[in-house]
Every structure is written in structure tokens, then in C-alpha cells.
Amino acid sequence: MRAMPLLALLPLFVVLPASAQLVDHTVTVNDKFRERIDIGISTNEIAISSDFSGADITVFGAIDGADELLLATFAYDVVVALEGPRQSTTVRRKERVAGIWINRHSIRFEPIPASYSMSSTRPLPDIANLMELGSRDIGINNIRLVPTGGVGDGSRLTDFREALRRIKQTSGLYQRAPTGVQFISKALFRASVRLPANIPVGAHRVRAVLYKNNEFVMEKVIPLRVVKTGLEQFIYTMAHTYSLAYGIFAVLLATVTGWLGSVIFRKD
Amino acid sequence: MSIYLPIAELSVNVFVILGMGAAVGFLSGMFGVGGGFLITPLLIFYNIPPAVAVATGANQVVASSISGALAHFRRGTLDIKLGLVLLSGGLVGATVGIQIFTMLRRMGQLDLIISLLYVVFLGSVGGLMLWESVTSLLRAAKNNPVPLRKPGQHNWVHRLPFKMRFKRSKLYLSVIPVILLGFAIGILTSVMGVGGGFIMVPAMIYLLRIPTNVVIGTSLFQIIFVTAFTTIVQATINYSVDVVLAWLLMIAGVIGAQYGVRVGQKMRGDQLRAGLALLVLAVGIRLGFGLVLPPDEIYSVVSGSFGF
Numbered sequence: 001m002r003a004m005p006l007l008a009l010l011p012l013f014v015v016l017p018a019s020a021q022l023v024d025h026t027v028t029v030n031d032k033f034r035e036r037i038d039i040g041i042s043t044n045e046i047a048i049s050s051d052f053s054g055a056d057i058t059v060f061g062a063i064d065g066a067d068e069l070l071l072a073t074f075a076y077d078v079v080v081a082l083e084g085p086r087q088s089t090t091v092r093r094k095e096r097v098a099g100i101w102i103n104r105h106s107i108r109f110e111p112i113p114a115s116y117s118m119s120s121t122r123p124l125p126d127i128a129n130l131m132e133l134g135s136r137d138i139g140i141n142n143i144r145l146v147p148t149g150g151v152g153d154g155s156r157l158t159d160f161r162e163a164l165r166r167i168k169q170t171s172g173l174y175q176r177a178p179t180g181v182q183f184i185s186k187a188l189f190r191a192s193v194r195l196p197a198n199i200p201v202g203a204h205r206v207r208a209v210l211y212k213n214n215e216f217v218m219e220k221v222i223p224l225r226v227v228k229t230g231l232e233q234f235i236y237t238m239a240h241t242y243s244l245a246y247g248i249f250a251v252l253l254a255t256v257t258g259w260l261g262s263v264i265f266r267k268d
Numbered sequence: 269m270s271i272y273l274p275i276a277e278l279s280v281n282v283f284v285i286l287g288m289g290a291a292v293g294f295l296s297g298m299f300g301v302g303g304g305f306l307i308t309p310l311l312i313f314y315n316i317p318p319a320v321a322v323a324t325g326a327n328q329v330v331a332s333s334i335s336g337a338l339a340h341f342r343r344g345t346l347d348i349k350l351g352l353v354l355l356s357g358g359l360v361g362a363t364v365g366i367q368i369f370t371m372l373r374r375m376g377q378l379d380l381i382i383s384l385l386y387v388v389f390l391g392s393v394g395g396l397m398l399w400e401s402v403t404s405l406l407r408a409a410k411n412n413p414v415p416l417r418k419p420g421q422h423n424w425v426h427r428l429p430f431k432m433r434f435k436r437s438k439l440y441l442s443v444i445p446v447i448l449l450g451f452a453i454g455i456l457t458s459v460m461g462v463g464g465g466f467i468m469v470p471a472m473i474y475l476l477r478i479p480t481n482v483v484i485g486t487s488l489f490q491i492i493f494v495t496a497f498t499t500i501v502q503a504t505i506n507y508s509v510d511v512v513l514a515w516l517l518m519i520a521g522v523i524g525a526q527y528g529v530r531v532g533q534k535m536r537g538d539q540l541r542a543g544l545a546l547l548v549l550a551v552g553i554r555l556g557f558g559l560v561l562p563p564d565e566i567y568s569v570v571s572g573s574f575g576f
Contacts, residue, residue, distance in 0.1 A: 091570075
């Protein structure tokens with residue numbers, strides 16, 4: 001029985017070197033525990049087509065070496081989060097100047113995930129303490145927001161941080177489902193993670209974190225690429241790589257459309 | 269049915285965009301304007317990032333003004349020489365305008381300046397037009413219509429040097445105010461995403477005393493080239509032209525314009541001008557409220573390319 005978890009881990013280590021080149025640390029382990037978490041998704045690429053209006057991805061996972069008794073008493077907690085590519089972000093605040101609302105103050109933050117969609121077995125405060133969650137950037141309220149450059153006396157920082165989290169949530173880019181991870185059999189779980197319609201393209205990461213009695217056990221990360229497909233990708237690439245040709249094309253398209261309109265609807 | 273806009277990077281409802289394009293096309297056909305001053309604010313109201321709305325608006329205006337200019341060209345109501353002089357100022361103005369646009373965007377004040385410009389221009393032009401058309405409507409009611417252009421009447425504009433003869437317009441006019449007008453409109457095209465017809469047409473009629481029948485065709489002629497130029501420069505500098513969005517707007521706009529033209533032909537000139545004035549004022553007031561009323565969210569977030 002002792003050898004089982006090790007065997008189960010073997011394929012994981014075989015796979016590691018290849019993916020390790022892409023992501024620095026795909027696995028973080030607390031050596032105190034022998035339980036291990038592993039996850040899989042049906043695809044490593046999400047394609048955004050022209051009718052993309054958001055999607056749900058399901059992440060399946062298993063806890064290896066889990067104690068039957070602890071499983072039965074719900075001592076294990078899993079947090080699954082989909083993190084978007086990191087982008088440096090500026091928050092601006094409007095103020096009333098001479099009767100009109102004008103952007104006055106701004107704070108620029110070090111790169112933060114452009115999107116963050118999280119699913120967990122229970123609400124986060126029940127899973128671990130804030131220090132632990134904060135040290136791993138788990139949860140919308142625990143993602144580190146580090147300002148770059150001057151922030152004045154720092155009194156505004158809290159408001160700006162709150163505003164950033166709030167706007168990210170109202171725009172749908174940051175989401176949470178506090179009971180979105182469900183155990184489907186003893187040690188097998190399924191997590192549903194929502195991709196918003198305005199999801200940024202680029203290299204995303206699916207992070208799965210295992211907790212046992214409020215203590216960190218292990219984190220596993222797998223990459224997930226979000227790409228535009230077909231025509232959208234083509235247009236985007238053209239616009240950025242061959243911008244002059246793209247601009248000329250846009251004008252030609254307008255010329256032809258306008259000319260056709262005047263020919264088709266010509267009355268004489 | 270939603271469609272993903274590759275440059276604006278968001279999903280929109282196709283029918284909302286087509287509806288906007290058709291409605292604006294209808295109004296632009298009816299009043300003989302490009303419609304950029306309606307499209308850009310509508311796109312911004314619909315959460316398209318202002319940078320994309322402005323650049324794409326300019327692209328859409330290319331299509332609508334080509335349709336219109338061709339019709340005027342066939343009817344012989346287009347003064348190409350006058351148009352080319354306007355254009356020379358317009359291209360310089362557009363180049364300066366793009367620099368201003370890029371700078372404002374970096375400073376985070378682009379949205380504010382766009383709104384302010386819209387409020388100022390739409391408010392003043394709309395107000396003046398409304399005043400003029402209402403007085404002329406009142407005069408018509410008393411049965412003594414006064415022609416807009418009184419022969420032999422001159423103002424300070426006609427005393428300027430560098431005069432040039434414009435045969436089709438039957439004018440002998442200094443090129444200085446024409447180039448300056450083109451320059452000013454060029455700046456507006458690149459900063460506001462408009463063709464500028466709503467300012468150029470009144471300026472040509474009231475300030476330069478150009479005959480009304482060649483004004484619209486000639487302004488459309490210069491608008492084609494200035495908006496085309498702006499589209500190309502916006503695409504190269506700011507990558508903010510969304511062809512998918514622009515094309516949807518164009519298709520619907522060109523079709524809507526045809527019906528607008530038919531309705532417009534059944535209406536009298538002063539009624540049309542009063543209608544256009546009210547429309548211009550309404551958009552200006554709506555944007556003005558946006559500046560003055562406390563916003564729901566005083567914070568805004570910009571990350572990646574265009575922010576929210």
C-alpha cells in the first residue's frame with residue numbers, strides 16, 4: 001500500500017522536464033505530507049472563435065495517497081484557479097474639477113493576472129488563513145497588488161487596490177465559485193472554471209492547490225493557452241505585424257463597400 | 269448572435285452593431301452628413317474602448333462619404349479644386365491630430381478630451397444651426413424667405429490675400445481660410461473620429477459663402493481622403509482600427525443611408541437643418557451629462573492594450 005502513491009507519481013515526474021522549461025515551478029510540495037494532487041484538462045488550448053461568448057472548462061483531478069478517514073470528514077480542500085497572463089495595470093481615479101469629472105490620480109501596479117477565475121471546495125476563509133493564501137496569491141482578495149513608482153503618502157493605496165479588484169470582478173475578469181470544486185468519488189474531484197467572454201489571449205495557467213486541515217500540501221500548475229482562431233487571429237496578427245498594409249486594406253474595404261452601395265442603390 | 273471583435277478584443281451583439289450602423293446611416297443619408305459624430309459616441313456608449321471607437325469611426329466614414337461623394341460627382345455638385353485645397357490643410361491637420369491623440373492616450377486623458385470636444389462642438393454647432401433654421405422657418409411661415417447667399421455681400425474672409433478662382437463654386441476666394449478650415453477639420457477627424465461635415469458644411473456656407481449646392485459634395489470629397497489617411501495612420505501608430513466592427517457598420521450604414529436619402533428628399537431644407545441641429549444638440553447634451561454627472565465608478569482600470 002505504501003508504494004502506491006509513489007507509483008502514481010511516476011508518470012508525473014516523467015512529464016515534468018518537458019513542461020518545466022515553459023513554467024518555472026509546475027509543482028510545489030510540502031514535504032511534511034505524503035498526499036499528492038494531480039489534475040488534467042481535456043485540452044491545453046482554448047480557441048476564441050468569432051462567436052465566443054465565454055466558456056466553462058472542467059478540470060478533473062485526484063488526490064493520491066489520501067487518507068480514507070480524512071476524506072470522509074472533508075479534511076481535504078482543493079482550490080482550482082485559472083490565471084490569465086500578467087499585465088502591468090494602471091488604476092485611475094476621477095475627481096470633480098470645475099464641475100467635470102476628470103482622471104486625477106493614478107497608481108500603476110506591477111503585473112497582475114489579467115484574468116482570474118477560481119473554484120474551491122469551500123469558501124476560502126474556511127480553507128486556510130489569510131497569510132497562507134496571500135503568500136500563494138490564492139483568491140481575488142489575496143492577489144498581491146504591488147504599486148510601482150510613487151504612491152504619495154500611500155493613503156490612497158487601499159482604495160485603489162479595492163477599486164482594482166472590484167472593477168476586475170464587475171467586468172467578469174475576476175470570478176469565484178466558492179463551491180465549484182466537487183468530489184465525484186472518494187479522491188476524485190471535478191472543478192468547473194468559468195472563462196469570461198472578454199478573456200485575454202495568451203499563456204494562462206491552471207493552478208490546483210491541495211490543503212489538508214487548513215495546511216498547504218501541494219500545488220500543481222499546468223499551462224493553458226488561450227488563442228484567437230482563424231480569421232480573428234489572422235486579423236489581429238495583420239493589424240499588429242503589417243499595420244500599414246492592414247490600414248490600407250481597411251480603407252480599400254471601405255472604398256469598395258461605399259462604391260458598391262452607391263452602384264447597387266443607384267436610381268437611374 | 270455575438271461576434272468577437274479581433275482588435276477591440278471583446279464580443280458584441282451583431283444586431284446591435286448593425287442596428288447602430290443602419291440608424292446612423294439613415295440619419296446621415298437624410299441630413300447629408302457622414303455620421304461619424306454619431307457613430308463614435310454610440311460605440312463608446314456600447315463599451316467599445318474610445319481609442320478603437322475613434323479609429324474605427326474614421327474608417328466607417330470613408331465608406332459613407334464615398335457613397336455620398338459619388339452621387340454628388342454624378343450630379344456635378346462637387347468642386348474638386350476647392351476640395352483639393354481643403355484636403356491639403358486636412359492632411360496636415362490629421363497628422364498633427366494623431367500626435368495629439370497618441371499623447372492624450374498616454375496621459376489617460378483621451379476619453380475626457382474626446383467627450384469635451386464633442387460637447388463643445390456639437391453644442392455650439394447644433395445651437396447655431398438650430399437658431400438659424402428656426403429663424404428661417406419663421407420667415408418662411410411669414411412668406412418672405414431670404415436666400416442664404418446674398419450676391420455681392422462680403423465679409424472679412426473675402427479681403428484676405430492669395431485668392432484663387434473656383435469655377436464650379438463660382439467663387440474668387442483666398443486659399444488661407446480654406447486651408448485653415450481643412451486643417452482644423454483634419455485635427456478633429458483624428459481626435460474625434462468624425463468626418464467633420466457637421467462643422468465644415470456650416471463653416472463653408474456661412475463663413476466662406478460657398479454655394480450650398482456644392483458644399484456637401486465638396487466636403488464629402490475632402491472627408492474621404494482625410495478619413496482614409498487617418499484610418500491608415502491610426503492603424504500604423506495605435507493599432508486601433510477594427511475592420512470587423514468597421515465593416516459591419518459600413519454595410520448597415522450604406523443600406524440605411526439609401527432610405528435616409530429618400531426621406532430627406534421629401535423634406536424642406538430648413539426643416540432638415542432644424543432636424544439635424546436637434547440631433548447634434550441631443551448627442552452633445554447626452555455627452556455633456558456624462559461629464560458633469562457623478563460617474564457610477566470613479567475608478568478606471570487600464571491594462572494591456574485598450575483597458576476597459
